[in-house]
Amino acid sequence: MTPLIRRGRLAEASERPDDSPHASDIARDGARRRLTRFALLGIGAYAVAMVATIPAGAVVDRGTWRTGIGGTIWNGEAGLAGGSKLEWSWAPLRSLVNLAFAIDWTANGDATTLGGRALIGPTSTTVDAMSGSADGTLIQALQPDLPFVCDMAMQLDFPRAKLGGGGQMVEGRLLTEPGTCRPKAGGAATPVPALILTAEHIGATSRLTLAPATQRRRTLMTMALAQDGTVDITLTPEGAAALPFVGLPPGGSIRGKI
Structure with a gap:
């Protein structure tokens, strides 16, 4: 047993x-x-915690478009040329998923109320869901090399835009109120009617068309943005008459790269 x-x-x-x-x-x-x-x-x-305490001035470009930088990379602000203020908050999870510096941002000023999201990488910047109102100083802040400045109110709605690097594109719409523009080199200001800029991404090219807001089939200027950043700008004869400050002859075109 x-x-x-x-x-x-x-x-x-x-x-x-x-x-x-x-x-x-x-x-x-x-x-x-x-x-x-x-x-x-x-x-x-x-x-x-270490990233959050990095001063914003250590990473934000100190170009002529801004008047001052404060705060940290997590929550910072920068003054824009023209008096508006750009504020942002870091989105850590979206940064990790996209392997880029992701932020939610707003821009506010006397005539500016804008907001959206952005992904900032080593060679490119992608803006999503940008909408709101701004004045002509926004054009100068985004493209300081333009040969003219404008004084006009604008309404913007851009679901997506990517500039820099590969895969560049833009989709959205910009609507202006009547205003004036003048050459930076000097000269009289030109009255400008209300305009509409429409951007569509088709295939490998983003096509932008500028026309009077009340006569949208009357093209004043066309722009084609390729994925490598090549930009072709053409000013129609009607555009040369309405926008002499651009500096192109009737039917003239110019090619550049972003």
Whole structure:
């Protein structure tokens, strides 16, 4: 009877996994995984805290478009030429997913109320869901090399625009109120009627058309943006008469690269 009793006890012991060496190893592995997760969370939190305290002035371009920079990379602000203020807040999760510096931003001033999202990478900037109102100083802030300046109110709605690097594109619409524009080199200001700029991305090219807001089939200027950043701008004869400050002859065109 003794051997039967021993076998019964051994069988009973084998049904208790908590006492087996294999169960002990599993428990130790689980503890190590939990400890590793806590360590990684701690390292991640420390990294985020370090990034959040970087001064905004250390990463924001100090170009002529801004008048001052304050805050940190997490929550910062910059004054824009013309008196508006750009404010942003860092989006860490979106930055991680897109491998770029992601922010939610707003721009506010006397005639400016804009907002949207942006992804800023080493060679490109992508803006999503940009909408709101602005004045002509926004054009100068975005394209400081233009040979003219404008004084007019604008309404913007751009679902997506990417500039710099590969895959450049733009989609959206800009509507202006009547205003004036003048050459930077000097000269009289030209009255400008209300205009509409429409941007459509078709295939590998973004096509932009500028026309009077009340006569949208009367094209004043066309622009074609290729994915590599090449831009072809053509001024129609009607556009040359209405927009002499652009500096192109009737039917003239110019090619550049962003």
